[in-house]
Amino acid sequence: MPHETALSRLAALLGDRLVNSQADRRLHGQNESHYPEALPEAVAYPESTQEVSEILTICHETGCPVTACGAGSSLEGQHLPLQGGISLDMGRMNKVRAISAEDLNCTVQPGLTRQTLNTALRDTGLFFPVDPGADATLGGMAATRASGTTAVRYGTMRDAVLALEAVMADGTVIRTGSRARKSSTGYDLTHLLVGSEGTLGIITELTLRLQGQPEAISAATCHFDSIEDAVNCVILTIQSGLPMARIELLDHMMVRGFNLHAGAGLPEKPHLFLEFHGSAASVAEQAESFAGIAAEFGADGWQSATRPEDRTALWRMRHNAHYASAALRKGGRVWATDICVPISQLAEGVLQAQCDAERLGLSCTIVGHVGDGNFHAGLSVDPDDPAEMARAAEFSHALGETALRLGGTVSGEHGIGIGKQGFMAAEHGPALTYMRAIKQAFDPNGILNPGKMLPDGPA
Structure with missing residues (x-):
């Protein structure tokens, strides 16, 4: 070896x-x-x-x-x-170190999963809201700056991490941030490490911001005749200031995948999956206000889900979108990618993605946390078919170009990892040189997750 x-x-x-x-x-x-x-x-x-x-x-x-x-x-x-x-x-470092209900925070090890944390918080009246779908570890979620279905209301891991402990490349242990809600001391190393994908240090402890469990929760679904109507409904909802807890877009191909994978029995039209949090009165008011907006865009098939088991089933189905995309093609794999654009550009971004998939002859699902302009495309591909993989790569590149053209970013959630390094220079320009300088300073021997995040060569 x-x-x-x-x-x-x-x-x-x-x-x-x-x-x-x-x-x-x-x-x-x-x-x-x-x-x-x-x-x-x-x-x-x-x-x-x-x-x-x-x-x-x-x-x-x-x-x-x-x-x-x-x-x-x-x-x-x-x-x-x-x-x-x-x-x-990091799976064996999976303990809850402390819960401070009075301060609405907790301290955990990185191998703890988000569902296990929320189980531990159940009797406190608090919960950890960042929900990427998978039962990911909190250290991994911090390292990739994860978000998810609730980001439109509660933010992402960038907002949730108050402080952390990390081991640097040479073995030095550092602590950044504190349990205080804000600070103006020194460089913000906490949020430099959050999203660094394990290339600058290894996170070994996290202090996380918690939220109060809402008094009432209601979910709903509805469908539209066109993707434009669904997306424009989302845009007006956000611009109206309605405090959505979740607002998820599914195109007709994603709905087909859910029908195949989960027997959902939904009409194969663009859908929105919704959730409202607050008091019983405010939840009812939010749902009524949204229904009024949706009616302007021809929404149909309104179904409410107030029982916990019904909401759980709905979001379980949504969280299995990756596997539902795979169900569209027996034995295939899913090439998953995402972008995030300003909310006003969302309709153009989604329609361009659909046009590119059709032009390239690719089976593509679109689903996303569209309340913050983020959507995912899932391509059903055969990794043993070089021509199809080349078309998938062309689609992914075109989607990244669309994001930048519309004033967005090549990833709102997935991160850079291996697949999106080619866009780092286009998105960040001369700032990439400074990113490389940070990497060199933090990891001079290049041992931390080499081959990720930063592309080879000059900016």
Whole structure:
């Protein structure tokens, strides 16, 4: 193996928690999207910040790559160890360290999943609102700056992380931020590390902002005759200041996928899935106000879901959109991508994506957290068909160009990882040079998640 010295020293440190079985290596070298397998040389299972520090010290000294891994649910391959080395599985660091209900925050380890955290919070009257769909680890969510269906009301991981502890490339442990709600001291290293995809440091503890559980929750669905009507309904809803908790767009192909995957029985037309939070009176008022806006755009088939089990079923179906997209083609894989545009440009972005998919002969679903201008495209592809994969790559590139042309970003949620590095210079221009300088300062030996985020070459 290329990094025998590092692996020998790590084995002495971790014992049987350094594993090089083929099964473990393959588990950490796979991904939910279309990227090929990339196996680590071994998998390390730390149980404390001190162990992470000792692991990184060894890897820094020996030049061994380190790629952190949580639940492995990212869609841009952030957790794939492209250059071998070790996969640093944070799953055993999964404790709730403290809950401060009075201050509406908690401190957790990175391997804790969001659903487990919300179970622990159940009796406090609080909840953690960031919901990317998958039961991702909170460390992985912070590293990829995750968001999800509730971002339109509660924000993303950028808004949720108050403070963190991280181990830097040379093994140094730092703490950034505090439990206070704001600060004006020094550079904001907390939010530099949030979204850095494991390329600047390894997060080992997080202090998270919590929200009060709403008194009442109501969900609803409705459908439209055209994607333009559905999107324009969303735009007017947001511009009207209606405090939506969730507002999700599904095009007719995504609805077809849900019908195949979940037996949803929905008419194959563009849909909106909605949720309202607040007091019983305000929830009823929000739903009535939205229904009035939707009627202006010809909405039909209004169905409410007030029982918890009905809402759970609705959002479970929505969260399984990736697998519903796969259901459109037996044995295929899903090439998933996303963009985010200003809300006023949303209709043009969605329609352009649909036109590009049709032009290239691709099966494409569109679904998104459109209340903040973010939508996802899921292409059903055969990885063994080079011509089709080339068309999928052309679609993905065209979608990124659409985002930038409309004043948006090439990713509102998935992140950069492997697949979107080619747009970093176009989106960031000379700022990319400063990003590279930060990477060099934080990780001079280039061991942290190499091959991700920053493209090779000058800006």
